[in-house]
Amino acid sequence: MLKLEELSWPELEALDRGRAVIFVPVSPIEEHGPHLPLGTDMYTCLALAEAIALRLEEQHPGVNTVLAPPLPLGSGTIPYLGTIRTPPRLVRQVLVRVGRAFARDGFPVIVAISGHLGLSHILAMEAASRKVSRRYGVRMIAPVASVWRQAVQSQELKAACAALPEPITGPALAALLRGHHGGALETSLMLHVHPELVHPAFRNLARVRIRHFARWRSWTRERWPGYVGDPAMARADFGHVMLTTIAALGADLIARVMAGDALADGEVMPLTGWLERLTLRAGLALGAVGLAGGLASFWLRVWRQGRRTKGDSA
Secondary structure, eight states, X not given: OEEGGGOOHHHHHHSOGGGEEEEEEBOOOOOXXXXXXXXXXXXXXXXXXXXXXXXXXXXXXXXXXXXXXXXXXXXXXXXXTTOOOOOHHHHHHHHHHHHHHHHHTTOSEEEEEOSOOOHHHHHHHHHHHHHHXXXXXXXXXXXXXXXXXXXXXXXXXXXXXXXXXXXOOXXXXXXXXXXXXXXXXXXXXXXXXXXXXXXXXXXXXXXBOHHHHHHHHTTOSOOOOSOOBOGGGOOHHHHHHHHHHHHHHHHHHHHHHHTTOOOOHHHHOHHHHHHXXXXXXXXXXHHHHHHHHHHHHHHHHHHHHHHHHHHHHO
């Protein structure tokens, strides 16, 4: 795996870009409770990109992976102390510009990666990727939502967790797989990736339910500690299993994209596909309502005209 910022332009020119994949990490600076650093999403994003890139090179010799510098951008963030928030439009615009530059430079596959799963953020990444793909004739994807969804449902993940020295199964595994903000899953990943940045006090943190966050979002005086879930359940070995599973799924998906497989949008960028289907259904429903209203209005006018005609004849 190469780092873009460490290459000179002749070195980049000498690279076989026809067999290259460039990763673009995009994650915000955001608070994650009293136990995790503000760069949690960024650190997780870089770990995901590196793990997927290394797995891809390992499974497919001859493939070159290049990691671009991280973009500290993110929408759908928690408006709390330390968070740097950007609108979805800006995330989309920047990614389109970056994607266009790499398409110009001859990279056929561009992968936008994020450690942040805010809905508006992922939608912006997927929209930018589709725009770059259609306009510049490359394949740019933002597979984060797809890969995370596959990972939490993976039988391989469950088997690996059951095979740990201290097995994780049943309700304990279900609790760890809940993607709460600053909860057990994110804390587990950070314990594996950067344990030195996780405050030891995480083991003593009380469980925080979603309703406490909802109350804070309603601007009550009740203080919210900046996380949801149960960070005290976090385990570094679970973080390792999660990262390994995501790396395998991500590498497989990218290899299929490189091979030219006709993947459905739902496999690569499910949120955009879901939104388009929802919009289409809403449009059809509104159209049906409008048509029904138009027909009803027409027959009402016919009925009234008939009444008037009958009255005039009398």
